[in-house]
Amino acid sequence: MQLRLDKILTDTGRWSRKESREVIRAGRVTVGGTVVRRPEQKADPQAEEIAVDGAPLGWSAHSYLMLHKPAGVLTATEDRSAPTVLDLVPAGLRRPGLAPVGRLDKDTTGLLLLTDDGALAHALLSPRRHVDKVYLARIEGTVREEDCAAFRAGLTLGDGTKCLPAELEGLGPGCCRVTVREGKYHQVRRMLALRGLPVRALSRISFGPLRLDGALAPGQVRALTAAEIDALRRET
Numbered sequence: 001m002q003l004r005l006d007k008i009l010t011d012t013g014r015w016s017r018k019e020s021r022e023v024i025r026a027g028r029v030t031v032g033g034t035v036v037r038r039p040e041q042k043a044d045p046q047a048e049e050i051a052v053d054g055a056p057l058g059w060s061a062h063s064y065l066m067l068h069k070p071a072g073v074l075t076a077t078e079d080r081s082a083p084t085v086l087d088l089v090p091a092g093l094r095r096p097g098l099a100p101v102g103r104l105d106k107d108t109t110g111l112l113l114l115t116d117d118g119a120l121a122h123a124l125l126s127p128r129r130h131v132d133k134v135y136l137a138r139i140e141g142t143v144r145e146e147d148c149a150a151f152r153a154g155l156t157l158g159d160g161t162k163c164l165p166a167e168l169e170g171l172g173p174g175c176c177r178v179t180v181r182e183g184k185y186h187q188v189r190r191m192l193a194l195r196g197l198p199v200r201a202l203s204r205i206s207f208g209p210l211r212l213d214g215a216l217a218p219g220q221v222r223a224l225t226a227a228e229i230d231a232l233r234r235e236t
């Protein structure tokens, strides 16, 4: 697959299109060991070794993004009335088929993975996979040991939905950490409400091996590193 060199660099999410051109013109990019200074020159990123400053580029046929989702944004690819998580992805990082992996409620903040790698998304969401998701919640009330025991045993929600065993940890009055291994509708809010601990604010801090990057402000997106992508693949 022959692509323009500036597009190949931009696809990694590490540089904008303009920056990619500057990096190439500065003579920092090699293709098969030879310096290339023309951004429009084509190369095959799957077949040729492309390096920047001597380090392999780590190009991927797919896009893997971490979003720090802010409150008030829908986990959807399009909506007529409200902004969606895709609206937050800068043009340079958009790819056809890019979609969120799972969903966070409109008012939930935190780590959301987006990818156009449908096979990986499907595997991560498979009900058989049980990927850990960790949330911090601001709640009304204080977690008691019997609440933690009820989470460990597996709660049955008001509509009869059975939840897998989960972890609940009190972090002082009005605060707790919850780890669930599935993704049922409003699951964490419903589990805590069942124990008389209504949620005031909810934020996801990890998804499987991914940790929310503390340098990402709400609304910001970055490409996953090669190590993060490898860790996700190992999870499946």
Ligand code: URA
Residues within 6 Å of the ligand: 103, 104, 105, 106, 108, 185, 186, 187, 188, 189, 190, 202
């Ligand atoms: N559980 C919830 O209740 N809401 C979310 O957004 C995610 C998990």
